[in-house]
Amino acid sequence: MKFxxxxxxxxxxxxxxxxxxxxxxxxxxxxxxxxxxxxxxIAKPLRSLGTLxxxxxxxxxxxxxxxxxxxxxxxxxxCADNGVVKENITQTGSxxxxxxxxxxxxxxxxxxxxxxxxxxxxxxVDIGIERDMExxxxxxxxxxxxxxxxxxxxxxxRNLYLEPAMTQEQTIAxxxxxxxxxxxxxxxxxxxxATGEMGIGNTTTSSAITSVLLNEPVELVTGKxxxxxxxxxxxxxxxIKESIKLNKPKVEDPIDVLSKVGGLDIAGLVxxxxxxxxxxxxxxxxxxxxxxxxxxxxxxxxxxxxxILPSHVSKEPAGEMVLNKLGLTPFINCGMFLGEGTGxxxxxPILEMAxxxxxxxxxxxxIHVEEYKQL
Numbered sequence: 001m002k003f004x005x006x007x008x009x010x011x012x013x014x015x016x017x018x019x020x021x022x023x024x025x026x027x028x029x030x031x032x033x034x035x036x037x038x039x040x041x042i043a044k045p046l047r048s049l050g051t052l053x054x055x056x057x058x059x060x061x062x063x064x065x066x067x068x069x070x071x072x073x074x075x076x077x078x079c080a081d082n083g084v085v086k087e088n089i090t091q092t093g094s095x096x097x098x099x100x101x102x103x104x105x106x107x108x109x110x111x112x113x114x115x116x117x118x119x120x121x122x123x124x125v126d127i128g129i130e131r132d133m134e135x136x137x138x139x140x141x142x143x144x145x146x147x148x149x150x151x152x153x154x155x156x157x158r159n160l161y162l163e164p165a166m167t168q169e170q171t172i173a174x175x176x177x178x179x180x181x182x183x184x185x186x187x188x189x190x191x192x193x194a195t196g197e198m199g200i201g202n203t204t205t206s207s208a209i210t211s212v213l214l215n216e217p218v219e220l221v222t223g224k225x226x227x228x229x230x231x232x233x234x235x236x237x238x239x240i241k242e243s244i245k246l247n248k249p250k251v252e253d254p255i256d257v258l259s260k261v262g263g264l265d266i267a268g269l270v271x272x273x274x275x276x277x278x279x280x281x282x283x284x285x286x287x288x289x290x291x292x293x294x295x296x297x298x299x300x301x302x303x304x305x306x307x308i309l310p311s312h313v314s315k316e317p318a319g320e321m322v323l324n325k326l327g328l329t330p331f332i333n334c335g336m337f338l339g340e341g342t343g344x345x346x347x348x349p350i351l352e353m354a355x356x357x358x359x360x361x362x363x364x365x366x367i368h369v370e371e372y373k374q375l
Contacts, residue, residue: 017172017271020179020278027061027280027306035060035068041363046372051329052354055309059355062282062307063191068355070192070282073120073348074145074185075111075341077104078178078268080128081156082201083165084243089204089236091227094156097200098129104198104340105146111196111340112146118348120194121145122341123185127177128199128264130156143184151177153264160243164260165205171259171267178271179278186279193283194311194348195272195290196341199265200226203316206292208240208261210318212249213295214325221318223337254299262296269293274300277307286344287314287337291322298326309351312336312343 035057040046047053060068079101081094103109104124107116115122126133126148136148143149153174157165166174185193203225210221218240224233240261247260258267270293276283277297285291285308297304310328313320315337323330331347364371 015176015179015183015278017175017179017274020274021301024277024301024303026303027058028064029061031064031066032057032061034066038066039358041365041371042358042361043364043367043369044361046374049354049357051331052350055351056354056358058309059192059282062280064280068358070348070351070355072190073118073192073194074190075115075120075122075194075196075345076178076181076272077111077122077124077196077198077341078127078265079125079198080264080268081130082199082205082263083157083159084161084204084239085201086159087161087235087239089232089239090200090225091232092200094130094200097198098131098133100198101126101129101133101148105148107146109340110338111342111345114342114345118345120345120348123149123181125149125151125177125181125268127151127174127268128153128156143181143188149181151181153177157263160205160208160247160261161239164247165262166259166264166267168255168259170264171255171262174264174267175271175274178268179275182272182275182279182281186281191281193272193276193281194341194344195269195283195286195293196344197265197269197286197289197339199263202263202265202289204236204240205261205263205266206289207318208243209257209266209292209296210322211240212244212251212257212261213254213299214321215251216318216321218244221321223317254296258296265289266293266296270296270300273297273304273308277301277304280307282309283307284309284311284344284347285328286311286341287339288316288319288322289339290344291319291326294326295322311347314343
């Protein structure tokens with residue numbers, strides 16, 4: 001397994017995990033209060049847009065800007081393979097990860113088509129695909145949408161059924177990929193980022209992390225993923241149980257848990273959530289897998305929760321469980337479990353409508369109507 005830290009170091013000053021965590025502060029409560037006052041002055045019943053109003057308030061506090069705007073949207077898809085696939089816990093093989101990653105750039109994948117509708121730029125990141133990707137943008141090249149960004153830490157992870165999936169060095173390097181990509185997108189004036197992933201076997205790693213961090217039985221947090229049979233699910237549960245028993249991840253140490261039973265795609269997304277809090281840009285959770293990454297990020301720094309928005313609730317067994325643990329209420333429930341960032345992309349038009357109402361609708365004073373009172 002190759003590992004070369006130089007391959008994951010972008011040009012310019014590097015934001016380390018340690019420094020990024022030190023820079024995180026609470027979102028701006030003064031701006032949030034002003035945003036609430038603006039909402040309450042708009043000519044409609046008080047709080048009648050519910051969680052959509054709350055989302056706009058949260059975005060205002062994150063960006064420290066009362067004039068909320070999410071007109072430049074990005075989706076980061078972390079792509080990586082998982083050694084545990086060798087244990088027959090998936091319906092397809094690892095080769096599918098690379099194929100789907102390439103389809104993201106050809107705008108042929110589900111999320112790419114949805115991104116076109118929501119006018120979202122897609123950034124596909126090779127953080128650990130088993131093979132080299134053709135025509136990928138290297139670390140020294142400009143970050144461009146609908147291209148594969150080469151941030152490969154290794155050619156997949158080790159088989160967590162036999163040994164720890166990653167070293168702690170690899171895990172931290174992968175987190176730093178996410179942090180620094182958010183930094184680069186912030187410089188390009190993106191004002192909201194959705195999270196996505198692609199990696200055959202990553203519901204196995206996500207379920208293992210969830211079981212450890214939430215102290216829940218493996219059976220309760222594990223589903224059929226992309227379509228396992230009942231016997232396949234039994235095998236998956238067995239592999240997760242034995243992997244946890246073998247590797248003994250320390251629940252009090254999120255990096256230890258992530259490195260032993262996680263994956264590079266999840267680690268990269270942990271960095272995206274931390275990067276959002278560091279550089280003050282809202283990050284949208286997709287489904288179960290990115291919610292697990294958010295959970296790890298918050299265990300590393302609790303203030304990160306103030307910079308995260310939900311999207312939908314995944315149909316995976318632990319999807320709602322993890323969101324509840326995070327204290328987040330999803331905007332939509334469509335029974336989705338595709339991943340790739342599809343749920344996060346689906347919520348963008350809803351958030352944009354809320355932002356437009358917030359900015360453009362008349363106030364009570366402008367139309368000379370008495371304001372609603374909070375009773």
